[in-house]
Amino acid sequence: MINSSRYWVQRSTATSRLGAVLGIMLLAVLISVPYWGGRAEMRLLVEVFYILALAQLWNLLAGYGGLVSVGQQAFLGFGGYMLFVFSIHVGVGAVWTIPLAGILGALISLPVAFLVFRLRGHYFAIGTWVVAEVFMLIFAQIIALGGGSGASLPVSVVRSIASSRSVREATIYWVALAVVVAVIVVIYLLLRSRHGLALTAIRDSEEASRSLGVDNFRAKLMVYIFAAFGTAAIGALIFLTKLRISPAAAFDINWTTTVIFIVVIGGIGTIEGPIIGTIIYFLLREPLADYGSWYLILLGSTAVLIMLKAPQGIWGLISERFELRFFPVQRQLRWTVNDD
């Protein structure tokens, strides 16, 4: 018999405590990069940060919410355009357009959800893609934003961030770091909360979770809106680093393609997976950049192979083998056997 005082629910693991210490040390190092790092490294890291943040958001959508969207570029491009609208035409400070773009992205995701949530499963995926195309075609019609050929961010807006180039680059770097840390922390806390428990239940079985009283629709809608918020904010950040926007670049399906490959290869349905996937993506990209489409063929075939042979991805294989969990979101029952 198990005595009630002899069992408990364990949430953190030795790895996660070690991980938290290592994470804080890594964060401290990353915060200090602008003081000693080169410009090229900083630019690369900014890209790593926003791709990782996008991957975490897509993983939350598909891996936990069961919402396989291939149209997240709708919100990314929308956020990018909000940077241009509000910094050029309204005069909002460029950095402040990032949270603003997020809020507007969340608002616009409501009517979008009203449409695409009518489509189930596979058809949901293609429906989101249609919506992204509609966004692209509409923004291509807006002459004030440069129409089909796009627009550049005026020098005055860029200068308004900071007058010196190095301060400007450091600011954007810290903002990008803050965005990715915020995305990971919020997703981690969300998944550890009771909402996270509901999402995990939905991921494992929609019917079973509904029978236990989970409001599947509400949980999915919440995830969808949050992903739209984050993706739109990141869109504003991305085009703040690029300084130029066009409908084709903003609403490019390749944003979502890259992120899907990263999440699938790294391991879908875990927080560690997208991190591993992003590291692999950038490690392979540097040497293979010259091969252009061969790199995409390699990524695509790897993702197909992983989905067929090891759908839990690289992190899934590692954590299964070594029982490692840096971001424990599960609850484990532990007890000591009472001999009396």
Next chain:
Amino acid sequence: MIEWVNTVLQGILTGGLYALFAAGLAIIFGVMRLVNITHGDLIVLSAFVAMVAIDVMGFNPFISLVAVLPIMFVFGYILQRSILNFTLGDDLLPPLLVTFGLSIVIQNLLLQIFSADSQRIKAGSLEILSIQLYENLSVGVFPLIVFIVAVFIIIGLQYLFSNTRIGRAFRATSDDAVTAQLMGINDRHIFSLSMALALLIVGIAGLFVGISTNFDPSAGPSRLLFAFEAVIMGGLGSLWGTLAGGIILGVSQNIGAKLDPGWQILAGHIAFLVILVFRPNGLFPRMRDD
């Protein structure tokens, strides 16, 4: 007035091509509940196969089907048997992500082989021949052929599914693959045959796309979206519905283009979204997708 009649008429004929895109997608979904994201890329792939057959063998465009159709049929069977069969199951993620990955692989392989240049299959005088119906109103012979072929293919598929042994096997496997197996049907073989059949139609659609528009390796996704919109607008599970959906798409695109050239594709998407709001199951639904 006559201009608008013309716009609508041309739109209807374009709808025949879209119905061909959609029929392949509808068969695959009907038999194995698989939404094939590679569908558009396979249409473009078959256009390239037709182009090579015409260039290398010196075939007449229509004769090229003698080479294209068997290639696509075998390719479809192998694709399903060696890869896609392993993705089928209760989980939605594997089929979606595998076909998505394959789509990127096919696009980039085509890009490596054929470059990003825009291509077109030449069909000689057929491209410009037209029939005068009325003063200022004429229809092109080629769009008319496409439309008639589409109608015959749908009649043929309807017959195949309702009146033949293999059609019965398709329907039985679709209803309940496990029980169908007990009745001596090899479901993996049936799934592969349905993909092969879908790619036969893709082969025909690919040739028609190649003749009627410019195409390049990146042209697949928009074909997928048209096919998908026609299927949803027509109603899941209904072959005639795909024709209706294709026609609605073609007509709304043509009306959009007439108002402003920039609105052509947008008008088609908006028609789709409007129907999604008011008739989420499409116009002629025969199947529920859950």
